[in-house]
Amino acid sequence: MTMRARLSLSCLALTALASCAETAQEPDAPFVPVYEGVETRLLDGDLVNFFVQMRGARDAADVEDYARCAAAQYALIRGYGFARHLRTNVAQEGGLWRGDAVYTISAALPAGLKTIDAEVVASACAENEIPMV
Template identity: 75%
Template sequence: MAVISPVALAVVGGLSGCETPQPANIPFAPKYEGVSTALLDGNLVKFDVTMRGARDPRDVEDYAECAAAQYALIRGYGFARHLRTNVDEEAGLWRGDAVYTISPALPRGVRTIDAEVVTASCVENGIPMV
């Protein structure tokens, strides 16, 4: 009976997936097509974002987070807390629907953002905001 090493299993396991590998030399060239905001209630805000060229849902989530951070600053708040984001893609058009709360002090919860830090990162990464 042959013994298969853990390294061999990892290599075989990595090759047996159904995903098609993405070429590493294709540059990331997103097209950010807009953000709309809707104040739902008090400090609860919904952001609808649209973009093309996303690599995966995380790019859409980042776009919505940038919008939320800038919106918080515009309203005079320094923080936001992510509640949920739904992402959908059809024919290369990615849509995100995200809900955040905004607040002047660091809110409780795990998915909080410091609006100033996030907006600086968005500027650095070329992600537009509200």
């Protein structure tokens, strides 16, 4: 087999794999998330851990949004107006997405780049039908 023939076969194989990958993602599929609950743990004073679970997420950002909504509502319930995102770990197994997020909550706008106004975020979550705590 010539080098040119081998390259052609390689290209065909790569093209087939790319086609399979494109059809598996189904970009036109409707987004129908199933939110399976939020668990909160107060770690220390104003430091809170949120565990969320959902099915039907498009990617990790959907899980992060769910955790952000939980943090916003939790801050409001506790009488605070703001939260600051510290970290979120997302894992997916067998169609179940899990998020493990940590936020600080505060009455005043905290320092940092990843701050949220709890009322604004909670309102957006309600509009987007993302459940909260």
